[in-house]
Amino acid sequence: AQTVTQSQPEMSVQEAETVTLSCTYDTSESDYYLFWYKQPPSRQMILVIRQEAYKQQNATENRFSVNFQKAAKSFSLKISDSQLGDAAMYFCALTGTASKLTFGTGTRLQVTL
Amino acid sequence: NAGVMQNPRHLVRRRGQEARLRCSPMKGHSHVYWYRQLPEEGLKFMVYLQKENIIDESGMPKERFSAEFPKEGPSILRIQQVVRGDSAAYFCASSPLLQGGIAEAFFGQGTRLTVV
Numbered sequence: 001a002q003t004v005t006q007s008q009p010e011m012s013v014q015e016a017e018t019v020t021l022s023c024t025y026d027t028s029e030s031d032y033y034l035f036w037y038k039q040p041p042s043r044q045m046i047l048v049i050r051q052e053a054y055k056q057q058n059a060t061e062n063r064f065s066v067n068f069q070k071a072a073k074s075f076s077l078k079i080s081d082s083q084l085g086d087a088a089m090y091f092c093a094l095t096g097t098a099s100k101l102t103f104g105t106g107t108r109l110q111v112t113l
Numbered sequence: 114n115a116g117v118m119q120n121p122r123h124l125v126r127r128r129g130q131e132a133r134l135r136c137s138p139m140k141g142h143s144h145v146y147w148y149r150q151l152p153e154e155g156l157k158f159m160v161y162l163q164k165e166n167i168i169d170e171s172g173m174p175k176e177r178f179s180a181e182f183p184k185e186g187p188s189i190l191r192i193q194q195v196v197r198g199d200s201a202a203y204f205c206a207s208s209p210l211l212q213g214g215i216a217e218a219f220f221g222q223g224t225r226l227t228v229v
């Protein structure tokens with residue numbers, strides 16, 4: 001069985017500052033992908049960033065980057081230069097060869113002026 | 114290239130009625146997944162389908178829930194005799210067929226079911 005744990009129910013960051021959201025996971029598979037999804041109030045699930053487990057290099061997408069620690073089974077998301085539009089629920093997710101996604105419980109990010 | 118289309122966006126049903134949720138995958142995608150999101154929770158996997166086949170239904174409640182993905186037309190998630198606890202957002206995702214490897218899933222906007 002796969003599990004994903006997000007231990008921060010809520011986080012807050014000031015505009016233009018940097019924030020890191022934590023995620024740990026467990027899987028018995030050697031081939032898997034990790035994702036961060038953003039869910040704004042519109043409920044749309046928006047893919048923020050993805051990481052293939054076989055890649056050692058951490059993925060980056062503009063202001064978003066991950067710290068992937070495979071041995072520790074940790075996959076944190078760093079948001080740099082935070083903007084008001086970054087306020088949302090953020091979900092960490094894991095998929096393996098079974099193709100279905102296992103989600104964490106989410107972290108609600110608030111961005112303050 | 115249209116994304117994953119779900120309809121309706123909002124559905125209200127009285128207890129005991131049937132709810133039908135539709136999902137049209139992205140063009141070229143042959144895999145469909147259904148997830149349920151209860152209020153203030155993450156998404157939970159329900160079922161994984163390919164055309165005319167249920168691949169994995171390990172997350173589906175044993176009673177009242179069924180899903181299909183026919184050769185023609187959208188995938189349907191059907192909930193019979195709805196109860197208040199079925200109130201949730203139901204998300205559909207689709208992915209392409211890959212020979213080996215892992216495919217990225219693309220999500221629809223969800224259907225919010227409210228049972229009154």
